[in-house]
Every structure is written in C-alpha cells, then in structure tokens.
Amino acid sequence: MEIKPMNKSDYAGKKFTAHYTTNGYYDICTVKDGFRINYMPLDAPVEKSFDDVFFGEWLENPIAFGAFEDGRLIGYAEGSMETWNKRFRISNICIFDKTKRSSGIGTRLMEEMLKAAQSAQARMIVLETQSCNENAIAFYKKNGFAVIGFDLYSYSNTDPEQHEIRIEMGKML
Template sequence: MQSDISTLALRSFRYPQDADALTKLDTSFTTERIYHPVYGALSFQLREEPVTPPLSKRYPLEVENPAERAVWDYAVIAEEAGETVGFVAAQYTEWNRRVILWHLYVAPSRRRKGVGARLLGTVESYAHSVQARHLWLETQNTNYPAVQFYQRAGFAFCGFDSSLYDRSGFEQEETALFFMRPMNSG
C-alpha cells in the first residue's frame, strides 16, 4: 500500500440513495499490456504482450436496472470524505456454494492504495459467513491490471471461454478468463 487510506469508509450499498454516485464512478481501465490467447486443439496459453496504442475499456454498471441489482446479494461502497471511490458486488449461488464477484471498481485517482484489496476483503468475510467453497470471477485477457490484482490476491486461473462475447460490439477481440480462490471452509 502506497498511501494512507485510513479515512476510507466501507458500508452497504443503498438503492436508490447511492445510485447517482455509483453511476458516476469511473469503471474504466487503460493498459499497455494484454494477454494474447494462444489456442491449441486441447490446450490454451496466455502470452503477455504490449499493446499499441494503449487499450482502454469501460465496464457497464447498470445501477438502475433491477435485473442487474437482483444478483447483488452483497454490495458495498467505499467512501472517502463522502465521495464514492469504490464499489464491489457479489452473489452467492447456493447449488455450488460459490460467491461470484460481479463488480469491483476503484476510482482511478484512488487506485494502488489498497482500496480494491479492502473491498475484496469484505467479500471474503461475506463468503465465509455463507460458508462458500470459493470466490469466483470473470475477467478478460485484455484486463492485464485486473489479472495482476487478482493473482496478487491469491486467485488462480481456472478456465476460459473464447466464445462468450459477441465480438461485433468490441474493437478488440476478447476472451473471457475465469479465476477462483478457495475458502478455508471449502
């Protein structure tokens, strides 16, 4: 952690009170490196590569969409001096005792200060409380910074899907990558 985040407050997301502030949270990232997928008949590899110009992408966060909010069993806002600087949302699926991390965003000016790790820590507590086997998440081969973050947080690569996304809507082809972190109770 590089600077003081002692003023950070974490609290439950409230709808509709937090909707405006959350809609304004910048969910984008920019990267100069990506993971290039290499497919074999029965194999898959990720090769780290530079990307020029740097790639930027913004994640959609449909706060006003009830179907979207319906899967947020757990949702927490990070605030600093009353400003929304982070958000995490997760769902517990009972049939496989998995906590799915649907959203994790930190405002660009507050990144690399431990806010993401703090938010993730609250999800881990939630996962313990529901006796989940593991945390699980989807990201993309283009989100190099997020992969670094999740690996640092102890997540292991557990699968991919090269056909998940409708590529017509994307400038850059993307492969879905899945990561998981077992819980002690698993």
C-alpha cells in the same frame, strides 16, 4: 476513506461506467492439445470502459460495499452467493477514481467480499474479468485468485480478434 455496506434500495438499477487502461492482453490460442496463453504488449496504452448497473437483477441476494471519501463513492464491490453450486461470485469490484487506484482501497473491498463469502459458507469465491484487463488480473492474482477457465466467445464472435476474452478466476475458501 470509509468502507461501508451499500443499501440496495438506494442504488439498485443505477448505472455506472468503469474505466481502465491496458498496456497489453493475454492472448489465448487453441493449439493441438489444448490452449496456449501468452502476454502480448500493445504498441500504446488503450483506454477501455464498460457500463453496468448496481445490484443487477440477475444476482441472487446481492450485497455490496462502497468506499466513500467525503461522502463521494470512489470504489465499489458487489457479490452474491450462487446457491446452486455453493460459490460466491464477485460481480463487480472497481475503483472509480483513477487517482485512488493502487492505494489499498481495492484490497479492503476484496477483504469485505471474502468475509461475505465465508459468512455465506461458500466453498469458493469466483469472478470474471477480460484478457485485456491486465491490471485487474494482477490484482486478483495478488489476492490469491487463479485462472479457472475462460470463454473464447462470451461477448461476441470476434472476442479473440478484439483481445477481450472472458477469463474466470477463483479462489478456494
């Protein structure tokens, strides 16, 4: 397995689908003086997925790294500097090959993103995940990220009922 920079001209705009399994979600509820977050297990595992594109047009000078095995892309991390607030945003980090998860590939991709953020002189590195992506949340926490915010209605007016609330996580550099 090799981690190497990805050429924007080869990948920009190409679609991909990321898949994950969840056994629970973080329930974020409003309470009298703020919010409460509780982990809620599901009765059975649920398969989730989302579609995206490499090098999204909304990114400001994105960079990306791929994890390749025998010429096949098995993992991907992408990010860009947000110059207006001096934060580096990881827009995607995923391991496409489920059999390769928990093998250190995500950690190596994260290390490349951290180096890129430091090279860009970012003050912080941030990312978005969903309250139902418990494995991603655990991975980010293991890598020193903490919850820095959330949006109860980022994706739809029924995000809380769907147990898919946008969570922002970050790490000061």
